Amino acid sequence: MTVLSMKGVVAGYGGGAVLQGVDLDCAERTVTCIVGPNGAGKSTVLRVISGLLRPSAGEISMDGEAIGGRAPDEVLRRGIAQVPQSHALFPAMSVHENILMGGYLIRKDRRLLRERLDMVRDRVPIVAERAGDSAGNLSGGQRRMVEIARCLMLDPRLILLDEPSLGLDPRSLAGVAALIQELNRAGTTVLLVEQNVRLGLGLATHGVVMEGGRVRLSDTAEKVRDHPEIASLYLGGTTAPSGSTRAPAG
Numbered sequence: 132m133t134v135l136s137m138k139g140v141v142a143g144y145g146g147g148a149v150l151q152g153v154d155l156d157c158a159e160r161t162v163t164c165i166v167g168p169n170g171a172g173k174s175t176v177l178r179v180i181s182g183l184l185r186p187s188a189g190e191i192s193m194d195g196e197a198i199g200g201r202a203p204d205e206v207l208r209r210g211i212a213q214v215p216q217s218h219a220l221f222p223a224m225s226v227h228e229n230i231l232m233g234g235y236l237i238r239k240d241r242r243l244l245r246e247r248l249d250m251v252r253d254r255v256p257i258v259a260e261r262a263g264d265s266a267g268n269l270s271g272g273q274r275r276m277v278e279i280a281r282c283l284m285l286d287p288r289l290i291l292l293d294e295p296s297l298g299l300d301p302r303s304l305a306g307v308a309a310l311i312q313e314l315n316r317a318g319t320t321v322l323l324v325e326q327n328v329r330l331g332l333g334l335a336t337h338g339v340v341m342e343g344g345r346v347r348l349s350d351t352a353e354k355v356r357d358h359p360e361i362a363s364l365y366l367g368g369t370t371a372p373s374g375s376t377r378a379p380a381g
């Protein structure tokens with residue numbers, strides 16, 4: 132079953148279209164990873180889905196219902212949560228307070244709030260372990276885990292992540308990747324953008340390659356990873372036939 136569907140989506144920032152007719156589908160319980168050079172429009176795809184940017188043409192639907200052009204809070208209520216790029220936590224507030232902010236939309240339902248808190252603590256142990264510490268005192272990797280945990284308070288159907296690995300050391304990276312896979316096992320559909328192509332396609336079920344505001348390739352993560360051009364462009368030519376290596380993009 133398709134959770135999210137984009138058809139012919141055109142969007143930009145005023146000075147012409149950045150997305151030039153994007154088609155993209157996320158099936159239920161899949162992890163889709165978008166890769167591509169800088170400026171390809173990857174983050175713009177996430178912004179247009181979460182309602183931060185209005186499409187000028189095309190259709191976006193969630194569970195078959197049109198959501199294109201809806202306000203961000205409405206998109207959120209429909210079960211799409213975006214984990215913003217780094218520095219999204221309130222550094223002077225405790226980890227617990229930051230997590231509570233994620234439950235703002237359900238704050239009036241004390242029982243649901245309590246249930247969600249328990250679920251989040253259960254899935255992301257650092258939320259309980261560091262509950263009273265200021266978010267500003269966490270390491271980069273710990274912050275990223277709390278950022279993801281915070282958006283779980285709304286129990287999203289679809290979670291959008293823009294470069295979750297950015298700035299993380301290898302150990303934190305492994306922790307964040309494991310958390311994403313664990314969320315997916317628990318039933319959440321994931322759409323992420325990753326510069327770390329090896330990591331992103333490694334944890335994804337599906338891969339999408341963007342270039343110049345269009346989707347160039349869309350297939351299973353394995354096929355995208357093994358595609359000769361992708362291998363030579365992004366993965367150091369490991370699986371490409373000899374003599375076909377090119378300089379990395381971007």
Ligand SMILES: Nc1ncnc2c1ncn2[C@@H]1O[C@H](COP(=O)(O)OP(=O)(O)OP(=O)(O)O)[C@@H](O)[C@H]1O
Pocket residue numbers: 144149167168169170171172173174175176
């Ligand atoms: N707020 C903005 N205002 C104007 N132009 C923007 C804005 N954000 C992005 N752009 C432009 O839109 C194009 C696509 O940007 P986008 O951020 O979607 O690319 P990206 O694929 O995420 O790149 P990166 O890998 O560098 O994050 C770029 O040419 C960029 O300069």
Ligand SMILES: [Mg+2]
Pocket residue numbers: 173174175324
């Ligand atoms: Mg980006």
